[in-house]
Structures are given as C-alpha cells and as structure tokens.
Amino acid sequence: MLSSVEDTTGSLTGLLTEFGALWDIISGPHGFAAQRRPPAARPLVFTTATAPALRQLLEHGYDTAKLAAIMREFSGTWEIEHVDPGSEWIAVTRQRGSLQMIAAPDLDSLRLRLSLG
Secondary structure, X not given: OOOHHHXXXXXXXHHHHHHOOOEEEEEEOOEEEEEEXXXXXXXXXXXXXXXXXXXXXXXXXXXXHHXXXXXXXXXXXXXXXXXXXXXXXXXXXXXXXXXEEEEEOOHHHHHHHHHHO
16 A cells, blocks of 8 residues: 555656646645746847847847837837846836836837737
8 A cells, every 4th residue: 555655756756747847846735736837938039131230239139220110119108128138128108097018028029019009
C-alpha cells in the first residue's frame, strides 16, 4: 500500500510530466496550485537599410522613426513612453474625466491598439 507522501509525489510527478511545460505546479500546505506560465517573448529583430540606422536601433532599443510616426498620429490625446528598455510601451490619456492606459510589448502592437481604441 502506498503512503500518502508517495501517492502525492507520484501525482505531482504525473502532473508535472503532463502539464509542466505550460503550468507552474506546486504542492503546498493547503494543497496543489497551478499558475499558467507566461508565453515566451518573441525575439526582437531589427532590420534596417543602413548600418547607421541599425546603430540607432541598437542604442535606443526601438525604431525612432516608427515612434515619431506614432507620436505625430496620437500625441494630441496620448502620452507615450517606454517604461524600461526592453519592456512595455505605455500610452496614457485622460478623456472625459477618466484615465485610460494601453500597454504593448512593441511599437507595432501599440500603434494597433491605439488605432482600435
């Protein structure tokens, strides 16, 4: 007969084997818990026509021309900033007394979300 520790260990091992790639699964004093793992970040790829343009992208971590275009299009109502290099872009607006914020992982996604909303 299996002890409850062996049974728990076997059950946890089975869960980790079957679902561990997508879920963080833990056993704690109050039972088991599973939390969905965040999706892997897409690799960031910069493509430019010239080496100086690529240097600018590498120094800033984003396409400055693309940011300038978004600022021209949306800066009348939105404040846009990069939280930390390599992290989220944030756009904030205050319309009709309420605060609205949009977060996006890259400038293309930010432009799309601003256009939709």
